[in-house]
């Protein structure tokens with residue numbers, strides 16, 4: 001797959017968001033895309049996926065099956081998780097979604113309305129939808145944001161498997177979730193310019209907060225916070 005001189009603006013007279021991007025993507029590789037907020041990562045991923053078309057320049061050789069998990073899965077749809085995934089399976093010609101749902105530990109979520117999902121759980125639905133059709137091009141936009149620890153560890157394994165059967169995997173990520181994958185290729189977006197081989201260091205400070213809440217709400221609260229990918233534990237016994 002090749003990007004040749006790709007530029008993009010959202011509207012006429014708007015400034016270019018992507019400027020003259022050139023790149024070759026090869027079957028079997030995993031690419032990490034980094035860059036500060038607003039640098040153009042999501043826009044580049046939408047262009048790669050085919051959801052948006054370049055204003056100028058060309059993208060050639062896109063694999064026929066594309067899986068795309070957006071950074072915000074749209075939960076304002078009147079379906080349960082199962083109803084949505086069944087529908088997507090039909091759209092994808094009967095693709096099997098159940099093994100992916102099991103692998104991403106979604107069993108307890110299947111009857112939940114999409115609108116009740118936490119960010120991390122909603123993202124899992126987006127991942128299953130992207131993975132089920134065995135894409136030749138798998139695009140994940142900030143997949144690690146809000147994910148629970150188990151799924152964070154599963155995702156690099158899945159990326160390696162998709163690449164291992166010849167797919168191209170590209171993941172925007174500012175958390176370094178794929179660092180350590182052998183052969184990982186790095187791209188970064190800097191003010192709309194695509195740079196090859198540049199690694200943005202992952203430097204995150206942490207904060208600890210205290211939250212007081214009714215004791216009977218604690219299990220649900222902890223589960224929800226952990227589901228979002230944060231560490232949480234009880235530090236003080238409830239005193240009634």
Ligand SMILES: Nc1ncnc2c1ncn2[C@@H]1O[C@H](COP(=O)(O)OP(=O)(O)OP(=O)(O)O)[C@@H](O)[C@H]1O
Pocket residue numbers: 010017035036037038039040041042043044189
């Ligand atoms: N639908 C849109 N219409 C107009 N401008 C947009 C639209 N979506 C994004 N932009 C603008 O394009 C630029 C790049 O946005 P983009 O979302 O691609 O960046 P990003 O690197 O993914 O940022 P973030 O990490 O915050 O998601 C920003 O200036 C943004 O305001």
